[in-house]
Amino acid sequence: MTLRVSISTRLGSYGTFAAISAVGIALLFALVFIQGGYLLTVMQLAMIYGVFCVGLNFFMGYTGQASFGQNAFAAIGGYGTAILCVQFGWEPVAALVASMAIASVASLVVGYPTLRLRGHYLAMATFALGLITYDLSVQWTSLTQGYMGYAGIPPLGIGRFVVEDERLKLVCLMAILLFSLWLSGRLRNSRFGRALRAISTSEAGAAALGIRISQYKLAAFVIAAVYASAAGSLFAHTVGFISPEVFGLQMVVVTFTMLYVGGVGTVLGPAIGAIIASLLPEIVRGAGRFQDIAYALALLVLLIYLPKGLSTLADLGKRRPAEQGGGN
Amino acid sequence: MGLWKASILATLVALTSGLPASAQDTITIGSSLGLTGYGSLTDGHWRDGLELAIEAVNAKGGVLGKKLRLVYEDNKSTPQQAVVVYRKMMSEDKVVAFDSGCISAGNFAAASFVTKAKLPMFLCSILPRLPEEQKWAFSFLPPPKFEVDARYEYLKNKTNIRKIGILGDPSPYGMLMRNIALEDAKSFGLEIVANESYQQDDSDFSVQIGRINAAGAGAIIMIGQGNAVITVANNLRQLGLNKLLLLGSINEREILIEAGKVLGEQYLFPAPMIQVAIDDVNMIADPKARAAAEAFLTPLKAKFGGKMDSAQASRAWDSLLMLAKAIEAAKTTEGTAVRDAFEKLGPYVGAGATYEFSETQHIGITKNPYLIAHVTKDGKLAIKYDGRQ
Numbered sequence: 001m002t003l004r005v006s007i008s009t010r011l012g013s014y015g016t017f018a019a020i021s022a023v024g025i026a027l028l029f030a031l032v033f034i035q036g037g038y039l040l041t042v043m044q045l046a047m048i049y050g051v052f053c054v055g056l057n058f059f060m061g062y063t064g065q066a067s068f069g070q071n072a073f074a075a076i077g078g079y080g081t082a083i084l085c086v087q088f089g090w091e092p093v094a095a096l097v098a099s100m101a102i103a104s105v106a107s108l109v110v111g112y113p114t115l116r117l118r119g120h121y122l123a124m125a126t127f128a129l130g131l132i133t134y135d136l137s138v139q140w141t142s143l144t145q146g147y148m149g150y151a152g153i154p155p156l157g158i159g160r161f162v163v164e165d166e167r168l169k170l171v172c173l174m175a176i177l178l179f180s181l182w183l184s185g186r187l188r189n190s191r192f193g194r195a196l197r198a199i200s201t202s203e204a205g206a207a208a209l210g211i212r213i214s215q216y217k218l219a220a221f222v223i224a225a226v227y228a229s230a231a232g233s234l235f236a237h238t239v240g241f242i243s244p245e246v247f248g249l250q251m252v253v254v255t256f257t258m259l260y261v262g263g264v265g266t267v268l269g270p271a272i273g274a275i276i277a278s279l280l281p282e283i284v285r286g287a288g289r290f291q292d293i294a295y296a297l298a299l300l301v302l303l304i305y306l307p308k309g310l311s312t313l314a315d316l317g318k319r320r321p322a323e324q325g326g327g328n
Numbered sequence: 329m330g331l332w333k334a335s336i337l338a339t340l341v342a343l344t345s346g347l348p349a350s351a352q353d354t355i356t357i358g359s360s361l362g363l364t365g366y367g368s369l370t371d372g373h374w375r376d377g378l379e380l381a382i383e384a385v386n387a388k389g390g391v392l393g394k395k396l397r398l399v400y401e402d403n404k405s406t407p408q409q410a411v412v413v414y415r416k417m418m419s420e421d422k423v424v425a426f427d428s429g430c431i432s433a434g435n436f437a438a439a440s441f442v443t444k445a446k447l448p449m450f451l452c453s454i455l456p457r458l459p460e461e462q463k464w465a466f467s468f469l470p471p472p473k474f475e476v477d478a479r480y481e482y483l484k485n486k487t488n489i490r491k492i493g494i495l496g497d498p499s500p501y502g503m504l505m506r507n508i509a510l511e512d513a514k515s516f517g518l519e520i521v522a523n524e525s526y527q528q529d530d531s532d533f534s535v536q537i538g539r540i541n542a543a544g545a546g547a548i549i550m551i552g553q554g555n556a557v558i559t560v561a562n563n564l565r566q567l568g569l570n571k572l573l574l575l576g577s578i579n580e581r582e583i584l585i586e587a588g589k590v591l592g593e594q595y596l597f598p599a600p601m602i603q604v605a606i607d608d609v610n611m612i613a614d615p616k617a618r619a620a621a622e623a624f625l626t627p628l629k630a631k632f633g634g635k636m637d638s639a640q641a642s643r644a645w646d647s648l649l650m651l652a653k654a655i656e657a658a659k660t661t662e663g664t665a666v667r668d669a670f671e672k673l674g675p676y677v678g679a680g681a682t683y684e685f686s687e688t689q690h691i692g693i694t695k696n697p698y699l700i701a702h703v704t705k706d707g708k709l710a711i712k713y714d715g716r717q
Contacts, residue, residue: 037419041412138498147503149407149436151457239411240440243433246407285416291402292364 021268021311025275029174033167039282040166046278047173048234052251053258053270054180055227061265062188063220064200065115066122068252069129072110073225075137075247076103077232082150082242083143092156096233103229104222111221115214130252137244149243156237169238176234177271180227185267187223196220200265261302263309272310276302354397355390355661357382357651358423360413360438362431365405366499369554369580370640371429374452375400377644378427380627384645385652392655396648399423403434410434418445424661426450427647430469430640439465446663448670450647452640455690462690464667468643470600470681470693472501476509478598478698479549479575480516482713489547489573493522493540495533495560497552505551505577521545528554533563540572547573555583561590570594578698581606581637581709588703596712598698602680603639604709611711616677620646624679639680646678650685 032039052074059067080099084090090098114125137144144150156163156172163172187193195216198206207213236242254277262273277299284294306312359378361371382398390396399421401413410431417423418441425448428435432453439456442449442464449465456465483489492513496506506523513520521543524536537560540548550557557576564574576587576597587595602621605611609625612618624645628638654670655661671687683692700713 038412038415041415045408045412138503147433148457149433151436151439151461235408239407239437241407241433241437243407243436245405245433248406250404250406250408282412289363289402 021272025272028275029170033170036167040170042278042282043275044166044170044173044238045235046275047170047177048231048238049255049258049278050177050271050274051180051234052228052231052255053262053274054177054184055224055231056255056259057184057224057264057266057270058187058196058227059220059224060259061269062193062196062200063217064265065217065220066119067126067221067224068123069126069131069133070224070228070255071130071247071249071251072133073103073107073228074232074235074251075133075244076106077229078236078242078247079137079144079150079232080229081233081236082153085154086150086152091158092154092237093158096156096230096237099233100226100229103225107222107225108218111218111225115217115221127252130249134244134248137247144244147243147245149241150236151241153236153240153242155240156234173234173238176230180230181267181271184270188267192216192219257299261299261309263311266309266311269309269311276310354395355392355655356397356399356421356423357648358414358417358421358426359398359400359428360403360410360417360426360431360434361400361429362405362434363400363402367405367429367431370452371431373637373640374429374644376632376636377641378648380624380631380641381645381648381652384623384627385649391652392659392661396652403429403431405431405434407433407437411437414438414442418442418447423447424655424663425651425666427644427651428452435465446667448651448663448667450651452644452647464663465690466647466670466685467691468647468680468683468693469691470697471691472505473508473512474693474696474698475578475598476505476512476549477516478696478700478715479596480512480518481715482596482700483518483547483575484516485715486713487546487573490517491519491521491543491545492547492549493524493543493545494520495524495526495536495540495548495550497526497528497554497556499528499552502552509549509551526552526556528552528556530556531559533560534567537563537567537569537572541567541569545572547575550574550576553577553579555586557583557587557595558590561587561595564594565590575700578639581639582635584701584709585703585707588709589707592705593702593712596700596702599701599709600639600642600680600697601699602642603637604699604701604711606638607708614677617682620677620679642678642680646676646680646683649678650676650683 032043056070059065077099080102081095084095084098085092110129117125138146163169195211198209198211199213199216203213235246258273258277259270261277263269280298281291281295284291287294361375362368363371378398382396385391386395399417401416403410403413427450430452435451435453436456439461443461451465451467452469454469455462455467494506494509496502510520522540522545524539526533526536550560557579560574564572574591574595576595578598581603584597601612605621606625609618609622612621624642628636650673654666654673658665658669671685673685676683681693681697684694685692696716699711699716701709702712704710
């Protein structure tokens, strides 16, 4: 009892939750790592989606803006890395970094006029961006090879060191996700992150405090695009094949689900959401043709009882202010 | 043993106990199918054909003294899910070969690691792109060119129509076919005077049809599967364009009949013989092909009442019977031996088509299997023109 109180006091409820999550995820990894099999692939994809969601969280969570078009930047990352590696023989890491640079420039160009819009209009504009990119990836066959897709994309690696082993792939992807989370956490609590959160709370209030709203929004949009591009490239190097369907509307739906299941606006939420939303379909696979229904029901239950996501589990034990204050 | 170690061990035991107990008595074939998403229309029939074939093989005692078992998973018509389900069937179900559906991107995405595992892939889709992957893949899909050429040949040989309009959807199948249609027209003496598009969920095509008609086309070459063709047929009727011929794509039997009820012989379409001959197998002249068709149609009718589409399911049936034959010839389920034995099967007269696989030929259908058909007044399919060699 004393020990529990002491841990709670030192870490706080969020810290305790983070520690429990970390231990849980570590155990899960150990299990998947030992067991091997197709769960390695499921977890690899979860890590990649996790990176995507951590980026999306900058724009949607910290800044409170809506974007339905981040799949466009994942497509830039995926196709960028595929073209540079397959057509021009670039090293995977160099291609990944170059694609991120291309995505950041593209997001600057697109974001500058688009982010003048707000609310539903911004959501519509970003949605259109995703659709345009999808159509481009289908129609611009000389560049993207259309529906035939890009095959033979090399796995990640530097020089002679090539990450071909499935377990090693998972370790690398996990390391990249952890780095993304660390960066996200650092930025969230920085002056920049506080400005983003102020915008999320009240744009007028933030502007009154001297925060340049449009610049900060654009910065968050670019960061989200860079993360999405990295996720697109990682997918290409992990699977070895991409086609327009990979970066289609389904990616938007899946990543939104992950973000909200995990907890939008929290640091760990995107990663937790990505892992849970990736594993859930496998847990209910036994339901056969009712797998989708079982998955949807599980999501529904999660969102009803934890509307702010799994990462708010930490708040469940907290007393409400009215209870704490004894009515004052 | 510590509590932690014991828990890990217990979890591992629980997970591994899910493996089939009778794995040694069966030979497991895997299938990645788009049972939801855009591929659901075709891949559902592929599964039905596989199941019928498995039942038929097992009824005769199985292969190498073992029963065949089919494991299929829904790839939701996406490459991401296809990667997961292919891996799942390899690691959990220990499949010895794949006989998968028509989602090309899904099959392409999995091809690299299936190839590394040296497992043969029998596909409803086109072949993967890399040469080393093609060594392990066999396609049972008639090349898309055949579907276009059958219609062009009919126009050239049986009509005076020389100006045509294309009306196509933007699906992968549609895009591929449209390019072929644009390239091939000239060699049949045809001129494309209009090139129109539609979305699969459009509810009216009057504008596109009007443009094609205004451009002076005598026939619409429709490219795209699904029930959009019924709407096009209704639009043609409403617009009073009873001299504009509608040459549709291959399609589900029920859809063909619905569109045919509206337009009669103004609506023609390419169809494999097995689709037309479902009501009367004696239409098939070649005795070998007739016997193969009968062997397939009998259990099909018994299970589905004869209303099911036979085109896709027949090729799935053929692919699995040929796989069983190859395993029998190889006397093992080892991937390389099965692949090599399959390449040496020689010409195979199946229910859906005749296949000629070899070491250098991994696209089995080499001769155009399509004839041009129409719907009769009593709602059956009939041959309009048979230009097959």
